[in-house]
Amino acid sequence: MQTKPPIPLAILVGIQTPDVDDIAHEASLEELGRLVKTLGYEVVGTVSQRREGTGAGSLLGSGKLAELAALTGGTGLVGSMAPPPKSKARLRFDGAAEATPTPAPDGDAARKPEFVIVDHELSPSQIRNLERATGAQVLDRTGVIVEIFHRHANTREAKLQVEMARLKYVAPRLRESSGGGGRQQGPGAGESTLDLDRRKIRDRLAELKDQLEAVQRDSDQRRSARRDQLRVALVGYTNAGKSSLMRALTGSQVLVEDKLFATLDTTVRTLQPETRPRVLVSDTVGFIKQLPHDLVASFRSTLAEALEASLLLFVVDASDPTYEAQLEVSRSVLREIGADVVPSRLVLNKMDRVVAAGRAALIEKHPDAILLSAHAPEDVSALRDTIIAFFEAAMVEDVLVLPYAKQGLIGEVYDSARVLSEDYDETGRVLKVRGLPGAITRLRRSLAAN
Secondary structure, eight states, X not given: OOOOOOOOEEEEEEEEOTTSOHHHHHHHHHHHHHHHHHTTOEEXXXXXXXXXXXXXXXXXXXXXXXXXXXXXXXXXXOOOSSOOOOOHHHHHHHHHHHHSXXXXXXXXXXXOOSEEEESSOOOHHHHHHHHHHHSSEEEEHHHHHHHHHHHHOOSHHHHHHHHHHHHHHHGGGHHHHOOOOOBOOSTTTTOBHHHHHHHHHHHHHHHHHHHHHHHHHHHHHHHHHXXXXXXXXXXXXXXXXXXXXXXXXXXXXXXXXXXXTSOOSOEEEEOSSOOSSOEEEEEOOOBOTTOOHHHHHXXXXXXXXXXXXXXXXXXXXXXXXXXXXXXXXXXXXXXXXXXXXXXXXXXXXOGGGSOHHHHHHHHXXXXXXXXXXXXXXXXXXXXXXXXXXXXXXXXXXEEEEEEGGGXXXXXXXXXXXXXXXXXXXXXXXXXXXXXOHHHHHHHHHHHHOO
């Protein structure tokens, strides 16, 4: 019977700088722990230190570094990467020591954490120094997020985007991780191993860019076809409950899982019960503190849904004490792509976890917000009514004449507007409709075309 490999063990490391209070620092480490759990690792400890900044060569002070190394089984010393010179006597002594059998460690009792996960972005030299001192593999926050995105991408577009972000993350770290190597023979002679690896990454990025542009052209065409439709985009911090709300509003079987970045691909579904004209709801990828810039830039498609939506719903976990900071992260990312001009409403989700006093404080602080629980049908129904009312306010009534020779366009009329009444005269079908001005203008063009 094949046994499962043991779950990797990890130690979290955080630096609390003077501009970060205790609550924010603890929340950030807790979030990092959930990210690490999403990777499938088990967090077995945390090392934290107050410091003026995160620029030190080994990140931690010597005392904390020794404390961390004691947990991982490292020496606690950065030292040099070059092996120390050995005399012939030392070599003979080492050989004799290796020949002496040592008792096997007692399974899990002797296991040390294999990973050190740091809640900051590290330079290549900081990663190298920490790995020397701890004897464990070191990942920074950016590396963890990139790895999660890599594992959870499902569609071809998402996979291409994540691979590009991953290569951009790896490229600057090649200098520190490479052993240098000699010169290559044959084609590319004169290049070191490091030069060759960098060239391969550049070539692969160029190839991925071409493939991504082709895929995005198809996505742009699909979005263009939905341009005159009513569209709502759910945006917000990861794990705020967007997927649960999406499921409740549309009746779709989208993945709902208590993990950060459980889904990465944009999902578009119709608001249920269906309206005329129908309303499309899209669930975008969640944001997170210190989201790598390359991932923000690469996820153009999911952010384009927000940019082209008629209404943004900022979904916030109202039960989280750091919800305001999370909301600012979401708004800053959307501001970066110009989506801050799109009309929006604040949705305070998970209100079933908020006590009465907290609810009163939220109402006072955000009087225009929509308070709900995605698991309460009456709350979801009220949100649906709010969405419909928003679009109704922008609609106009008009009369369209559908010539008898163009009766095949009746389906397009019903998809794009609400038909209030139908009549017939000698020219064709006379329709009184209600819809968005842009949609009615497009229908007029279609009816007038030869």
